[in-house]
Amino acid sequence: MKQSVLDVHQLNKIYGKKSEKQFHALNSVSFAMAEGEFVGVMGPSGAGKTTLLNVISTLDTATNGSVKIAGTDITAMKQGQLADFRSSQLGFIFQDFNLLENLTVYENIALPLSLQSVAVRNIKPAVESVATKLGIEAILNKYPVTISGGQKQRVAAARALVHEPALILADEPTGALDSKNARSLMETMVHLNENHGTSIMLVTHDPLSASYCERILFIQDGKLYKEIHRNSTRSAFHQDILDVLAQFASPDMD
Numbered sequence: 001m002k003q004s005v006l007d008v009h010q011l012n013k014i015y016g017k018k019s020e021k022q023f024h025a026l027n028s029v030s031f032a033m034a035e036g037e038f039v040g041v042m043g044p045s046g047a048g049k050t051t052l053l054n055v056i057s058t059l060d061t062a063t064n065g066s067v068k069i070a071g072t073d074i075t076a077m078k079q080g081q082l083a084d085f086r087s088s089q090l091g092f093i094f095q096d097f098n099l100l101e102n103l104t105v106y107e108n109i110a111l112p113l114s115l116q117s118v119a120v121r122n123i124k125p126a127v128e129s130v131a132t133k134l135g136i137e138a139i140l141n142k143y144p145v146t147i148s149g150g151q152k153q154r155v156a157a158a159r160a161l162v163h164e165p166a167l168i169l170a171d172e173p174t175g176a177l178d179s180k181n182a183r184s185l186m187e188t189m190v191h192l193n194e195n196h197g198t199s200i201m202l203v204t205h206d207p208l209s210a211s212y213c214e215r216i217l218f219i220q221d222g223k224l225y226k227e228i229h230r231n232s233t234r235s236a237f238h239q240d241i242l243d244v245l246a247q248f249a250s251p252d253m254d
């Protein structure tokens with residue numbers, strides 16, 4: 001059996017102090033993700049998706065429960081350890097690409113390695129290898145302002161991957177892309193997942209982007225409401241996702 005890359009156990013997040021008005025944003029959420037899985041997280045606005053992502057990404061702390069990433073319990077870690085863990089084990093892809101405009105594409109991709117003080121002689125092969133995986137080797141010397149939105153998103157993906165993290169966390173990565181570039185980024189993520197074994201957790205509102213995943217977890221009111229697996233074609237999975245989303249809109253949902 002494959003190892004878990006992510007193990008979320010009885011996770012609770014309550015915003016607000018005991019003396020204040022409290023809000024239970026995550027309510028006993030438990031699930032696991034196997035190494036090499038591509039999992040989507042969906043749910044209505046306010047369901048708790050960002051809260052879940054923030055806790056898994058170590059940017060926020062849980063009220064209780066545990067999160068294990070590649071076997072390490074991050075809920076037991078101190079701040080300094082968390083920063084090291086985040087920069088070595090996690091890769092992030094956000095909606096706004098967060099590229100530094102005064103650095104070249106090469107320098108942007110190299111950034112996580114430079115920050116980890118990786119030796120210069122090891123940086124070049126790592127950047128070139130990830131650029132080849134993502135088909136952006138021809139634009140390494142360009143500046144972000146001169147490349148397209150889709151290329152920027154692939155550069156952001158390369159930067160998320162260059163240090164070979166255990167898990168990639170993607171938050172609405174196609175949100176700012178037109179449909180052609182969105183499709184291209186999703187195909188890139190599938191390629192990384194299928195051919196390079198990259199484990200990816202994708203939070204999205206977009207059913208079409210979600211249809212590229214193998215499995216979708218639906219969150220509603222801070223709880224895991226349902227999970228569906230892709231069994232056949234992507235278009236059939238797209239329809240399955242739309243069917244679950246329609247239940248959220250229905251007032252007589254149990």
Ligand SMILES: Nc1ncnc2c1ncn2[C@@H]1O[C@H](COP(=O)(O)OP(=O)(O)OP(=O)(O)O)[C@@H](O)[C@H]1O
Pocket residue numbers: 015016023025043044045046047048049050051052
């Ligand atoms: N810092 C905070 N203090 C109090 N409540 C918060 C805080 N952050 C989020 N919440 C509440 O927790 C709930 C979950 O928020 P969250 O941002 O995780 O939802 P979401 O599913 O990501 O929504 P969206 O799809 O709109 O981004 C919401 O009701 C929100 O108002």
